[in-house]
Amino acid sequence: MALDGVILDIDGTLVLSNDIHAQAWVESFASHGYDVPFEQVRPLMGMGGDQLLPTLMAELSEDQEPGKTIASDHKELVLTKYRPQLKPTAGARELVQALMEAEFRVIVATSASDRELEVMLKVAEVDDLLxxxxxxxxxxxxxxAPDIVQAxxxxxxxxxxxxxxxxxxxYDIEAAGKAGVKVIAVRSGGFSDEELAGAIAIYDDPADLLHHYDRSPLAQATAV
Known part of the structure; x- marks a missing residue:
């Protein structure tokens, strides 16, 4: 398996943010009169707002009110109220450095907005690398949907x-699969091995992948 590049997700992969995103969704829904429990939202982390809103409430859309404001309020909560709680996953920067040293073409693919992405890259301590x-x-x-992977x-x-x-x-695995891309998964997003079963390999976090790098699919590939 020869590899030229690595596509990187951010939330849950390089930043410990999935629980925070879920809590922000709960609060945003509640402020608009929707009682959506954390346990219902949390399994949907990895979806963008355009997918999550109608999945939870069929009548809501990110393009129309009140869904548009609910989605916007969620982002604001993450970037303001919960910003101090955001932390990088173990080994995030070190893994990105290793990928670049191996001369892989590294590109980020995320459902986050440009503003969210800027913050998350800083949190992950890779904004100077990626x-x-x-x-x-x-x-x-x-x-x-495969759109962001294809982009x-x-x-x-x-x-x-x-x-x-x-x-x-x-959802990353499904999106990548539709685009013809294989996935190396990390458990730092809070999903079980059964839920990540479509991945070609699963590690605890970037640090764990880096620790086992020599036996990983990355080391077995040829970077061009």
Whole structure:
């Protein structure tokens, strides 16, 4: 398996943010009169707002009120109230450095907005390393649709058969699969091995992947 590049997810993969996102959704829904428990929201982390809103409430859409404001309020809560609680996953920076030293083409693919992405890259302590990114503004539909993965492939001029994606949710795996990309998963997003079963390998977090790097699919590949 020859590889030219690695597509990186951010939330849950490089930043411990999935619980925070879920709590922010709960609060945003509640402020608009919707009682949505944390336990109902948490399994949907990895979806963008355009997918999550109608999944939870069929009548809501990110393009129309009140869904538009609920989605906007969720982002504000994450970036303001919960910003101090955001932390990098173990080994996030070190893994990105290893990927770049191996001369992989590394590009970010996330359902986050440009503003969220800027914050998350700083939290992950990789904002000085990762400059090639794609965000929600470049995809019509968020994960589990393949749009953002396809946008990353196009921007980086990468063949899907010569790329792996590092991600943390079943929606990442589904989106990547639809784009023809294999996934190395990490458990730092809070999903079980059963939920991540479509991945070619599963590690605890970036640090665990780095610790086992020599036996990982990345080391077995040939970077060009």
């Amino acid at each position: 400059h090639e990114t794609t965000s929600s503004s470049e995809a019509e539909n968020s994960k589990p 990353a492939l196009k921007k980086a001029e990468l063949d899907p058969g010569r790329v792996v994606m590092l991600a943390d949710t079943p």
